[in-house]
Amino acid sequence: MQKRLILRSARKYWDLYLILLPTVVYFIVFKYLPMVGLTMAFNDYMPNLGYFKSPYVGLGFFYRFFSSYFSLTIIFNTLTLSALNLLFTFPLPIVLALLLNEMRAKRYKKLVQTVTYAPHFLSTVVVVGMVTAFCSPSTGVVNDIIKFFGGEPIYFMAKENWFRPLYVISEVWSTMGWNSIIFLSALTGIDQQMYEAARIDGASRLQTLNRITFPSILPTVSIMLIINCGHVMSLGFEKVYLMQTDLNLNVSRVISTYVYEQGILKTETSYSTAIGLMNSVVNFILVVTVNAISRKVGEVSLW
């Protein structure tokens, strides 16, 4: 029975199997072969011996990481930056979407959308470059303003205390508009008759906001929040790396930049693979847990 099914499918779809082949090959080569390479975390990888013949060291590299004095700092830095980032980049797009939704001037609304979406299309290099230029102690516009009000110029990029605020502020600036799209689309999906009915019953705009708008977008907000929480350990590499200087390493060294530093610059292949693996496993557990929660709470699931 099964065999006949396969044969029929093969006869009807042989050309589709053919065009699916590159996709399958791609995922095997570029996604699954690296997973095989994760065995390097348990071996002392020697390029000439390969994945399986390199000397086995068990959990040695994991011990090495956790026994080093800075391992906790790196994990702390990763979580702090992620959490701070989430704290600001999550709610602000919702606020923007709510504001846009309350606007009745169509063209002004369109203008605000066009302008706030635009920073999403700037590259990370450009955004970090702008932060650097604006915060320059001698020529930057931010310090011009500080000096104008009689303050002392601040060496923003050289101060480790400013690393996290600058990261989060620039992140808010570049993602706020783009991230509001999803909430705005949830808002436009609300049945307009509810608003009309409420108005006729004498509800104020504040009341309709409270009683209709908030409850209607709550499911979208909670699933987005849950998804975002699942990603707290997978902080992007690029931006942190670009903002990193010798002076702010204490706060800017996160898991991904440490893996790069050890694996690529110092060619500690096995050690950095072990750290990367630990990170991926934690991420995976987080995403699965978070999805289980969202399925239970909101009856919404990623799969």
Place this chain on the structure above:
Amino acid sequence: MVNEARVSKAAGHAIRDSRGDRVFAFAVYALVTLILMIVSYPLIYVVSASISNPLDIITGKLILFPRELSFRAYQAVFHSKDLLTGYKNTILYSVAGTAINIVLTTTGAYALSRKDMWGRTAVTFMISFTMFFGGGMIPTYIVIKNLGLLNSFWVMVLPGAISATNLLIMRNYFANSVPQEIIEAAYMDGCSNVGTLLRVVLPTSMSIVAVMVIFYLVGHWNSYFSALLYLNTRSKYTLQVFLREILIKNDYGDMGTGGESSSVEMTLLYESLKFAVIVVSTLPMMLFYPFMQRYFVKGVMMGSIKG
């Protein structure tokens, strides 16, 4: 209040705003305007600074619009061999990369959208799994190194040839938004599956293809990571690599028009140069932006929740 209600009823208008509502509306517009100003200020400043006399930037006289125009920075940018190389390479990688992305994503997504095709569930699972777990930076680097791809043209287009998320978005679109009847009809008429994809399905799905082109193209244009990781020859570097040297490491390489008489003048020029470089590197995306805006909202919505 009674009067107001009567008037609006008589005129056939909607209910008039109460005072509280007018305050509310005012607060909304005030806040939105504030956000608009904060978001647009850096953008306007960058453009203004790029065409300003650098002296105004240094002395803090440039507030919003240029006081004195100077296009020297742009002259310097267009004379820089490095930037020209970067531009050329980025265009090459972006166009070739996006073409590969679209062909592979479309074919893969269409094959997996056919509901009675044997094996599609297994392949879909294999693809979805990579969204949640992967080998990570170093094992991927080792695979690419062992394939002999390091520092080649292919390393910029192959490792990111398919995004699992995009493929699944497109698969869902083909499965749910293209009427299955027309596919069956084409099959009955003796059209091959690939023929159906090309002649029947794709022409009705151009908006999703546009969304994919935008997502992939912007990704290629702005990508910095793969060039940093996999390239080590200056002649192959992308625009973003050179941008980083100029903007973040303050390393100006071969910049300068040649007409600078002193190092002071050069230092001055650098101040507006930074901003000119940002404008020149971002311009293609910004020119493309009005066209993209029609599609990306749709794309974001398709990518969410049921991605």
